[in-house]
Amino acid sequence: MGRHTLHGNPPITVHLRRSTRARRLSLRVSRLDGRVSLTLPHFTPEDEGISFLQSKEGWLRKQLVGVRPIQQVQLGGTVPFRGEQLEIREGKGRGVATTQSAILIAPGRPVGAQLRAFFRTEARSALAAASDRYAAMLGRRYTRLTMRDTRSRWGSCTSDGGLMYSWRLILAPPEVLDYVAAHEVAHLAEMNHGPAFWNTVEQLCPDFAQHRRWLKLHGDTLHSVSFDD
Known part of the structure; x- marks a missing residue:
């Protein structure tokens, strides 16, 4: 379905999904990566799901305390590879390459997909x-x-x-x-x-x-x- 953002400090991205099997609204927080998912039954209007989500914001923020924050891959950031944190840099080639301290990606293409x-x-x-x-x-x-x-x-x-x-x-x-x-x-x-x-x-x-x-x-x-x- 897409995503919805609960604004605040910090903002929370919530992934929305429909389910033909679900009989009620369900909010889930992954303990592995903090991913928040809201499942809506097939017949439930999206605005009703958003209202439900907003009513649960206090509970949701408590659940997220202590969950390891997401490490978004991006240029200038780092990413683990074979146990080492490598800096993500833009290279000159058409593919991905590695050096001792960096991982080089092709310019003009999405970082995460590469x-x-x-x-x-x-x-x-x-x-x-x-x-x-x-x-x-x-x-x-x-x-x-x-x-x-x-x-x-x-x-x-x-x-x-x-x-x-x-x-x-x-x-x-x-x-x-x-x-x-x-x-x-x-x-x-x-x-x-x-x-x-x-x-x-x-x-x-x-x-x-x-x-x-x-x-x-x-x-x-x-x-x-x-x-x-």
Whole structure:
């Protein structure tokens, strides 16, 4: 449907969506990145939804206290890549390139769209390499590898050997990305989270515990980066 802004200090952007299944107005705040969503039943007028939203502004601002602020990618700002904060600069080429301290984008094109596409490509390459390596160590094969922007999990493995990963893992330190690949590949041998599964993870990634801890402590920072232009 679009967006609505609640003016104040600070302003709050609310994403509006229609649902044929919803039976009542629903306001939700993501604890991962602070995204605010208002769901309206198909038959509810938009102005009624806005009135409902305004009546909940006090509650909404309380919910947003403590939520990590959104890091909007923009020229002159920074963005995490492989665990390092790189300055976003305008380059001279037609694509995205990196230096030791900066990420260079093509001029005249949306910043967020360029970086999102670049990170997805880099993530696929890194995760495919890690998955291939760990699968070879186990003597197992996976059937496919897909990239998504998931908010509830960093990866998954289906019963038929399909691997799925969040492309935002490319923003994390490389060893954290490798751990998630080891975790999902281990499911090719153990489709559970029992002792045998964790023994397999440790076999593939001996120091997995510290990388798992990093995701628990800092994973929300990866979701707080916004690539919306």
